[in-house]
Amino acid sequence: MNRYSYKKLSIVLMSIAVLGSVLTGCGTSSKVSAGTSLTNTASASPKQLVFYSAQGYDDAMAKAFQAKTGIKVQLVDMSTGPLAAKIEAEKSNSHWDVAWFDGDATMQALDNEGLLMQGWAPKDASNLTQLGQSLVPADKAYYPTGVTAAAAIGVNSKLLPRSEYPKDWNDLLKPTFKNALAMNNPSVSGPTFPYVAGMLNLMGDTQGKQFFTSLKGNGMKVGETNDVEIKSLLNGQVKAVTIQDSALVAAKADGNPIDIIYPSSGVFTLPGVIAINKKAPNAQTAKQFVEFVLSPEGQKVMLDPKNGGGDSYFNPIINGVEGSSLRQSDGINWLKVDPVKSAQNENDIKKWFNDAIIH
Amino acid sequence: MQLFTKLKFKKLGTSLYDILGVAFLALLIGYPILALLLQIVFPNLYSVHMSLAPSLASLKEVFTDKENLNAVLNSIFIGAAGTLAASIIGTLIAFAAEEQSGFMRSFIDALVWLIFFLPSYIVAEGWVMFMQDGGILAQLLKLSNGWSSWFFSRWGVILIMGFSYFPYVYFSMQQGIRNVNSDLIKAGRLAGGSRVQVFRKIVLPLLTPSLLAGASIAFAEAFGDFGLPAALMDQTQLSLLPYQIYVSLGQSPVNYPAAACLSFLVIIISAGAILLQFFWMRRKDYSTVLARKDSVNFVKRKNLLLTTGSFFILSISLLVPLGSTVIASLWKVWANGLSFGNWTFENYSKALKIGSAGVNALGSSLEYALVVAVLTMILGVILAYQMSFKKSAVTSFLNILTMSVIAVPGIVLAAAFVFAWNGVWLIPLNLVLYGTPICLGLAFMATYLPYSIRLQLGAMGQLPLNLIKAARVQGAGEIVVLRKIILPLVAGTAISTFFMTFTKIIFELPASMLLYPPGNPTFSVTIQHYFSESHWSKGSALSVIGLVILLAAYSLGRYLMEHFSKKGKGLEENPELESAQDPVLLSNGEVIL
Numbered sequence: 001m002n003r004y005s006y007k008k009l010s011i012v013l014m015s016i017a018v019l020g021s022v023l024t025g026c027g028t029s030s031k032v033s034a035g036t037s038l039t040n041t042a043s044a045s046p047k048q049l050v051f052y053s054a055q056g057y058d059d060a061m062a063k064a065f066q067a068k069t070g071i072k073v074q075l076v077d078m079s080t081g082p083l084a085a086k087i088e089a090e091k092s093n094s095h096w097d098v099a100w101f102d103g104d105a106t107m108q109a110l111d112n113e114g115l116l117m118q119g120w121a122p123k124d125a126s127n128l129t130q131l132g133q134s135l136v137p138a139d140k141a142y143y144p145t146g147v148t149a150a151a152a153i154g155v156n157s158k159l160l161p162r163s164e165y166p167k168d169w170n171d172l173l174k175p176t177f178k179n180a181l182a183m184n185n186p187s188v189s190g191p192t193f194p195y196v197a198g199m200l201n202l203m204g205d206t207q208g209k210q211f212f213t214s215l216k217g218n219g220m221k222v223g224e225t226n227d228v229e230i231k232s233l234l235n236g237q238v239k240a241v242t243i244q245d246s247a248l249v250a251a252k253a254d255g256n257p258i259d260i261i262y263p264s265s266g267v268f269t270l271p272g273v274i275a276i277n278k279k280a281p282n283a284q285t286a287k288q289f290v291e292f293v294l295s296p297e298g299q300k301v302m303l304d305p306k307n308g309g310g311d312s313y314f315n316p317i318i319n320g321v322e323g324s325s326l327r328q329s330d331g332i333n334w335l336k337v338d339p340v341k342s343a344q345n346e347n348d349i350k351k352w353f354n355d356a357i358i359h
Numbered sequence: 360m361q362l363f364t365k366l367k368f369k370k371l372g373t374s375l376y377d378i379l380g381v382a383f384l385a386l387l388i389g390y391p392i393l394a395l396l397l398q399i400v401f402p403n404l405y406s407v408h409m410s411l412a413p414s415l416a417s418l419k420e421v422f423t424d425k426e427n428l429n430a431v432l433n434s435i436f437i438g439a440a441g442t443l444a445a446s447i448i449g450t451l452i453a454f455a456a457e458e459q460s461g462f463m464r465s466f467i468d469a470l471v472w473l474i475f476f477l478p479s480y481i482v483a484e485g486w487v488m489f490m491q492d493g494g495i496l497a498q499l500l501k502l503s504n505g506w507s508s509w510f511f512s513r514w515g516v517i518l519i520m521g522f523s524y525f526p527y528v529y530f531s532m533q534q535g536i537r538n539v540n541s542d543l544i545k546a547g548r549l550a551g552g553s554r555v556q557v558f559r560k561i562v563l564p565l566l567t568p569s570l571l572a573g574a575s576i577a578f579a580e581a582f583g584d585f586g587l588p589a590a591l592m593d594q595t596q597l598s599l600l601p602y603q604i605y606v607s608l609g610q611s612p613v614n615y616p617a618a619a620c621l622s623f624l625v626i627i628i629s630a631g632a633i634l635l636q637f638f639w640m641r642r643k644d645y646s647t648v649l650a651r652k653d654s655v656n657f658v659k660r661k662n663l664l665l666t667t668g669s670f671f672i673l674s675i676s677l678l679v680p681l682g683s684t685v686i687a688s689l690w691k692v693w694a695n696g697l698s699f700g701n702w703t704f705e706n707y708s709k710a711l712k713i714g715s716a717g718v719n720a721l722g723s724s725l726e727y728a729l730v731v732a733v734l735t736m737i738l739g740v741i742l743a744y745q746m747s748f749k750k751s752a753v754t755s756f757l758n759i760l761t762m763s764v765i766a767v768p769g770i771v772l773a774a775a776f777v778f779a780w781n782g783v784w785l786i787p788l789n790l791v792l793y794g795t796p797i798c799l800g801l802a803f804m805a806t807y808l809p810y811s812i813r814l815q816l817g818a819m820g821q822l823p824l825n826l827i828k829a830a831r832v833q834g835a836g837e838i839v840v841l842r843k844i845i846l847p848l849v850a851g852t853a854i855s856t857f858f859m860t861f862t863k864i865i866f867e868l869p870a871s872m873l874l875y876p877p878g879n880p881t882f883s884v885t886i887q888h889y890f891s892e893s894h895w896s897k898g899s900a901l902s903v904i905g906l907v908i909l910l911a912a913y914s915l916g917r918y919l920m921e922h923f924s925k926k927g928k929g930l931e932e933n934p935e936l937e938s939a940q941d942p943v944l945l946s947n948g949e950v951i952l
Contacts, residue, residue: 050877056891059716074877077888081609082770086873088613089777092405093786095794095877109611114407187606188589224589227890235493237504255692347610354606359426359598 048072049285052087054080054101055272057301057308064301065292071285080106080190091115097286100145100274100293103190104135105197105342107142107273112343116141117276117283122291124318132317134336135271142275145293146302146314149267149332151183151195152245154230158257160239168263169199172215172240179219180239182232185358187350188224191244191270197349198268198337209352216357233258244270249327250310262328266335272314296321376837380745383738384757388764388805392626394782395619395775402616405778417616421624427603431624434600437516438582444521445577446570448672449528455669456529457536458662469913470673472858475526476909477680478866478883481902482523483590485680488687490515495683498697513597516588520581522676527580527810528573530855531817535569537851538821565821571636572817576810578632579765583625600625601768608770615774622771626763633762637755681906688899706900710889717885717901721908724865724882727796731803732860736853738804739811744845746812747819748827758816761809769806769869776802776874795876802870807863811856818852819845858916862909866902 051062051073062073078086080101087099087110094115101107110116118139125143128136135144153166164176172181186192200208221238223229226247233241234256241248245260245267252258274293276286292298299321305312315332316323323329342349399417403410421427456467477485489495490511492504509515539562547557563570585601600621607617686697688706695701710717746754764772780801781793792798822845830840846853871881880888882905890898 054891056888059888072878075880076875076877077880077884078872079887079891082869082872084611085608085613085770085774086777088615089405089774089873090781090793091407092409093781093783093791095781106611113612187609228590231488232491235491237492343611347614350606350610355426 046072047282047285048074049282049289050074050076050095050097051289052076052083052096052099054078054083055302055308056311057304058100060301060304060307061293061298064298065289068292068297069285069288071288073289081188084110087115094277094279095281096277097280097282098274098276098289100272101190102148102270102272103194104137104142104144104271104273104339105194105337105346106190107275108137108339108343109346110275111137111139111141115278117278117280120276120287122287122294124291124294127294127319129317129319131269131334135269135273135317137339142273143290143294144271144317145274146299147269147271147317147334148191148314149245149262149334150191150193150198150270150337151242152248152267153261153263154233154241154243154248154251155259155261156233156236156239156257157259159236165259165261166240166263167261168265169211172242173211173218177218177240181215181218181241182221182223182229182238183215183242184226184229185222185224186353187358189226191226193346193350194268194270194337194342195242196353197342197345198335200349201337202266202268202335209356212353212357222358230256230258245327246313247310249313249324250305253305253313253324253326260328262332264333266333268335268337271317272311294318376741377745380742381753381757384742384760384808387801387808388760391772391775391779391805392760392763392767394779395615395771396623398616398619398778399623405615405782409783417614417620421617421620426598427600427621427624430598430600430603431628433597434582435628437513437520437584437588437597437599438578440513440517441520441524441581441584442574442578444517445524445581446528446574448521449525449573449577450532450566450570451665452525452669452673453529453532453536455662455665456533458665467669467673470677471526471529472913473681473910474523474673474676475859476862476906476913477523477677478902479523479584479586480590481684481899482519482680483587485683486515486519487590488683489679493696495686495697511591513588513592516591519587519591520577520584522672523587524577524580525676527576527814528570530852530859531569531573531814532566533855534818534849534852535566535821538818538848539565567639568820569817571639572813572820575632575636575762576765576813579629579762582628583766583768585768604768604771608774618771618774622767625766625768626759629763629766630759633755633759684899685903688896688903690896706896707904709897710900710904716880717882720880720885721882721905723796723879727800727803727881728861728864731800731807731864732857735804735808735811735860736857738808739815739856740846740849740853741841742808743812743815743819744841747816748824761812764805764809765813769867770873772806773802773870773873776805776870793874796879799870799874799876799881802874803860803864803867806867806870807860810859810863814852814856815849818849822848854920858913861912865905865909 047070049065049071051058053075054077055061058077059075062075065071066073076083076086076096080103083099083101084106087094087096090096091113099107099110107116111118118141121140122143125136128144131147132144135147153172155165160176166172166174166177183195184192186196196212199211202208203211221232223232226243229238229241229243230247230251232238234251245262248258248260252260274290276283276290280286293302296318299316299318301307302314303312303316303321303324305324313324313327315327315329398404400413400415401411402414402417403412452467452471456464456471459467487494490507491497492507494507496502497504497506510518543561543565544557547561552560583601585599585605588597588599589602604618604621604625607614607621610617689702689704690696691701691703691705742757746757776798777793780798781791785791792801826844827840830844835843866883866886867881868883868887871883872887875881875884886898886901886905889901
């Protein structure tokens with residue numbers, strides 16, 4: 001190329017740049033004012049809702065709510081870890097109205113910092129099942145929208161004979177599962193923390209820690225995400241995994257050879273929880289939205305796997321609402337993990353796991 | 360770079376432009392980094408009730424934890440070894456491409472770009488699918504379990520880092536090789552040096568600035584990478600610095616002071632790497648651009664071994680991850696693997712049915728990519744020019760700053776943008792940019808401008824000072840020098856940086872995720888949503904569609920460039936007269952004055 005072509009090229013690129021920045025500039029200038037007014041004078045602006053969520057069905061819920069009420073829903077969707085990081089980072093000047101993700105310990109930590117609206121009860125709160133009621137905190141800062149087991153045992157039905165299926169957690173220490181068991185790292189995978197905390201609750205601190213140390217001694221692998229664990233189960237690298245049950249149901253629903261076992265001594269609740277920002281710019285619409293989520297109409301949207309994928313296979317906690325037929329609904333021994341206590345001990349437990357099991 | 364001071368460069372003086380450049384970088388990168396690092400000593404700076412009470416607790420916590428020292432050492436080892444692998448592969452392929460001409464050269468170039476297009480999660484997952492027990496290779500060759508345990512270790516990580524980061528070295532070496540002064544090679548040959556000797560003692564040393572420019576990016580990438588080691592290695596084997604940062608972000612409440620402290624460690628080590636580079640380049644002259652016409656190509660004889668080796672490496676780095684992804688996206692049921700009747704296009708039709716939401720997301724990603732890539736390309740040239748020809752303490756500080764941005768994990772940098780542009784002090788000024796497209800655009804620019812600057816620094820390291828002095832003597836101003844001399848000589852690199860930024864933005868995740876304006880997700884956020892909500896096959900299908908779009912954009916860009924260069928030649932009426940006044944870069948990379 002010679003100087004003429006550079007001249008030409010630079011003219012073309014410059015005009016693209018100018019055009020582009022004019023176009024986006026026009027678009028953004030209006031959005032800037034919208035964004036800043038959002039933080040300052042929201043009451044004057046038309047009805048809208050800024051909705052932070054880590055649920056698979058969040059976009060379907062946003063659309064359904066918008067269709068029903070005409071309120072514009074601005075969704076921010078990401079996984080739970082980054083979502084909590086975002087809420088923490090913006091806490092001095094927060095932008096969100098409603099936050100929704102799995103894990104009451106994480107939500108409790110936000111409540112402990114005084115970031116959540118307390119003492120408000122949605123109109124259908126009495127419709128929650130007994131399990132559901134037990135998951136509402138005393139200060140009413142957040143509400144459960146459904147529950148999954150933080151960990152159940154998933155086995156590869158092609159590779160493991162039925163006679164060798166584990167019945168309870170301690171069966172995982174048997175020689176069958178030597179070098180053939182996998183779980184996630186609680187520091188990286190959100191659902192794993194309530195599993196570890198729950199085991200320490202169930203067995204007692206010392207025995208619980210001994211349980212994980214023995215599993216490690218038996219060659220347990222520690223990974224990062226449900227997806228990785230399911231693949232290694234299906235590929236035959238391990239015979240059993242202990243991960244969130246909804247991920248196991250979803251993989252089974254896809255036609256994969258997986259059987260799910262709920263240990264007899266109990267599984268630990270991992271509720272989906274929804275909360276309203278204490279300084280919500282649109283508090284009124286936020287309340288409307290939470291009530292919609294807890295209504296049978298909203299639950300129906302959540303339970304459709306077309307909307308939520310794996311997240312739709314939760315266990316409903318509202319009277320009269322039925323969960324997916326693919327998941328076991330009876331005979332599960334649910335154990336509540338106290339979120340207040342978990343939130344207090346979370347960093348210590350994760351640090352212990354990191355030092356004793358990971359390294 | 361010492362060279363410039365040696366040649367009394369200060370005489371070029373500091374102009375208003377330089378101050379503007381420094382101020383711009385300080386605002387774009389320095390301000391967010393500062394907003395993040397301030398928390399090391401003021402942990403409650405961004406609390407609901409802001410407090411300036413200082414505390415050294417997090418510093419103490421980070422520096423007394425033995426695991427952190429261990430992690431730093433491991434990360435330095437992985438970073439250095441990954442850089443070495445990427446440098447060897449990148450150099451080999453750059454030379455192989457330069458030996459070829461016409462179609463073959465473009466073909467190699469296109470393959471390297473295609474490898475560069477692959478998002479990192481595809482590379483990691485693709486290799487895992489291919490190599491693991493019961494994976495694609497094991498299914499094809501009926502290998503027994505445990506055959507690949509050597510791969511799922513730090514050595515595998517280093518190998519894959521070599522395969523995925525070599526394009527940085529390739530891009531910076533490409534321009535460097537074209538600019539090598541053939542007189543020096545001839546002199547070496549005349550003095551009785553063998554081909555190998557000339558290559559080792561003359562060519563390679565002359566390419567040092569280019570090599571270091573590419574290698575420094577590879578080092579920062581490898582050093583700060585969390586995803587690849589996490590996907591490949593069982594955590595029990597090795598603790599790395601980025602992992603420690605993720606652990607502090609995973610605490611609740613999120614421990615930003617600790618993350619800031621660990622990021623500070625990352626910055627110190629990056630600064631060390633840059634200083635090492637300065638030390639390496641001291642007292643040597645690397646200017647290789649010739650100020651007269653010379654069409655001798657120093658690598659005339661084709662080396663069959665080099666060519667075959669390069670194609671072998673290129674096909675492995677491309678086909679394994681891409682092939683595995685495409686195969687998996689066509690599977691009905693994951694567990695059935697490569698079996699008859701397990702194939703379907705359903706995932707693609709599902710992915711294409713995302714409808715208007717997906718189209719909107721792709722549209723906004725393309726818009727961000729185009730605007731930021733153009734600005735990054737232009738600013739890259741200008742700022743690198745200021746940083747390489749006007750050396751001062753400030754510019755070396757900027758040098759370190761740009762390098763640290765590459766090494767600091769993306770999620771931490773994104774959080775830094777939240778702190779910087781959501782500060783309560785901005786409310787009265789009406790400047791809360793967080794939550795607007797401008798904030799995300801700035802974050803993209805802060806993320807990718809350093810790549811552009813680093814590659815341009817490599818290219819400009821070879822430009823002789825005399826070229827600029829001559830222009831200055833004849834009365835050319837700053838802008839004229841930049842436009843008529845510098846730009847033509849680094850145009851190839853500039854175009855590379857354009858495509859590089861464009862591509863990376865389409866698949867960028869951490870900043871997009873944390874900073875996208877509510878209600879307006881980007882393409883990468885949409886892909887991530889599909890991965891987390893459903894299964895791998897659907898997400899893979901969407902990624903493959905994204906890759907096809909990128910490839911189309913790249914081909915279109917290439918076509919347009921060729922088109923314009925042909926037209927330009929037609930317009931040239933009196934080349935002799937023109938070339939008597941301005942330096943002209945010929946297609947073989949040589950320059951005439």
